[in-house]
Amino acid sequence: MLDIKFIRENLELVKRNIELKNEKADLSNFSNLEETRRKIIQEVEQLKNERNQVTREIANLKKDGKDATSLIDNMKNVSDKIKELDDELRNIESEIYSITTKLPNMLSEKVPAGKSEEENVIIRYWGDKKSQPFKANHIEISKKLGIIDFERGAKVSGSGFSFYIGKGASLERALIQFMIDYHTQKHNYTEIWSPFMVNSASMFGTGQLPKMADDMYYSNADDMYLIPTAEVPLTNFHRDDTLKIEDLPKKICGYSPCFRRESGSYGKEVHGFLRVHQFNKVEMVNFSTPENSYNQLDILVSEAEDILKALEIPYRVVLLCSADTSFSSAITYDLEIWSAGEEKWLEVSSCSNFLDFQARRANIKFKRTPNSKPEFVHTLNGSGVATSRLYAAILENYLQNDGSVLIPNALKSYCGFDSINL
Template sequence: MYDVKWIRENSGLFDQGRVRRGLEPLAATILELDESRRALVARLQASQERRNAASKEIGAAKQAKDEARAQALMAEVNALKASMPADEEALRLADKALYDQLISIPNLPLDEVPTGADEHGNVEHHRHGVARAYTFAPKEHFELGEALGLMDFEIAAKLSGSRFVVLQKSLARLERAIGQYFIDKHTGEHGYTEVAAPLLVRDDAMIGTAQLPKFAEDQFRVQPGDFWLIPTAEVSLTNLVRDAITAEEELPLRYTALTHCFRAEAGAAGRDTRGMIRQHQFQKVELVSITTPEQSRAEHERMLACAEAVLKGLDLHYRVMTLCTGDMGFASQKTYDIEVWLPGQGLFREISSCSVCGDFQARRMNARTRPKSGGAPRFVHTLNGSGVAVGRALVAVMENYQNEDGSITVPDVLVPYMGGLRRIERQ
């Protein structure tokens, strides 16, 4: 969320950033709303000051036995009382109009972010590993899982409808093993603090991380209680510092959580209708960092390295993409996507997205830090990333570690989590 004062002082930069995102200039509209609001504030303040002064003058006039003067002043006070409610209502509407405009503005890209209209403008940053060679035609994960009798979409559809799955036996355990491996790696080696936080949150939490109000149709709302199911643990973890002032010495804060996530996928009709790539319910390990402004750029690179490390541990081939201005998320200043190679599809598919948000979310949450040197508190910077999506990692492991007979070899790092099991076969 942007500060009107910053827009007023940097209107050219603001509009340039919007144009790079493929959006129309907006500074003039916002400043016009702000000028109207400020005029109403000034008028109300002047009315209140005059009302207070006139009230005092009434007493003086009465004491001087100047009844005509007293009556005139009383009439003036009554007129001010009558006019002020209309101005107060006008100010309320002006505040709402300005807030609604500001809350709907996406973050502006950093200078180094490539300009582009959509995913075709993304730029490859680097690759890791090479694609495995097979002596047979690799199958997609849902073909493997169904043939093993361990992945069932039909039963899931009877329970919940499309975009759900039922995993059983060793495949269910493999998904659990992947999530456990990720969370152990991030807490044991990367210095993240594990958090068990609510999956149900209020409006303010979703607004704070910018899922609301713009993306309400992509979320699941729960009644009674008026909750939202989290689309990512980013919501719960980032909001741990909302309405708080964190001492600078405590930063960076690094949080991680393995949770279920829920997305309506409202804009995904017809896309990835088979398999586990795009589900309403899935598991993900989330990484969140809270930093000072000076730390955030380096923290972004660090977070990317942490997400890459778990994929390297699984010996998966992947590439890192720098997203262009037209493909990055609403709250992001800069985003790296990690795309893992899926031999069954013959494509790279997103498995992680790591973003630096600057103070965009912090302003929405009122999350600040107090400098070591003293002085006024300032907004923190926030970052978030997948470390990584468990369901998509399961897909990647199944497709990359498949054997010609349809069995799946368990990656070495997951064998301890699988009770020593090294191969998943039809049971």
């Protein structure tokens, strides 16, 4: 959420930002509504002031046993008028609310203007692309090894769901464990195991609601959502909290399955693991002071990179252009790993600085000293990293001549085996 005063004073900037992000938001009514709102506030608050004073007089008269009927009759009219204006105000505020809650975060100046992912900027590469002994993508490899069953996933749940079997399941579990250990032991994160269903207040806090409602699984009977990322429970962990400045930056990480309806996405990268309805991910979340958040973002990106380096998977870091930067984010770096089978780059991590956008929605503050005014923190998060595409890349990059797959060195102790054989 943007500060309403900021919107009022920078309307043109906000409009330009909407265009840059390729979002749709109608601000044509905003100034009028906002002006009306303040006019009504002034009017109704003056009446309330009058009511408070006369109410005190009535109390005094009654205490002295005197008659107050004429004052009371008068106040009936004032009260009716207040009720009327309060209703009007409520309507206008809800109109303003429905506009402002749909306004995307302001982009950082560092974000290049651009209309599609073509205009993202590649920041750096790491590692050499491996060539396969024979050409095979992760679907072919995993079928041959019998470690993934996409068809049974479709039978039991639907397309976009799959079973992991035997060493295939172990590898997935090992990956999660490895990543959590890495972040807690080497990057000083506190591990959190969170709920995987959350209420709508939480979805609003991180910015999924109201815009992304159709992309999430929702249980109507419970008014709860399956989380699309652990960002939601982890960031909302501190909803309505005031943090101590000595605890900042506060770094928490956690595993969660991620559920995404991906409505309307069929036709693009849907086969195998590239786009699924349920996948696993370790998420890093950072609560920072405003002056530190960009610095923390650089650290966050490097922490996600460390995972890929440890697993020796070639990757590149990409700065997203304006239209590719999500609703809540001010700036986002993606990590893309090389898929030797698909021969393309696959996104496995998205690291963003949200500035105070989520903090304002979720009401997360900090105080500089015990007596100073609370300020909104800056929130950041990044995948560290998502497993399914990483899993695919491991199969494709570690494929051997005989069709077996070597386990990356860093994972061997977690798996308890060195390779997956035919």
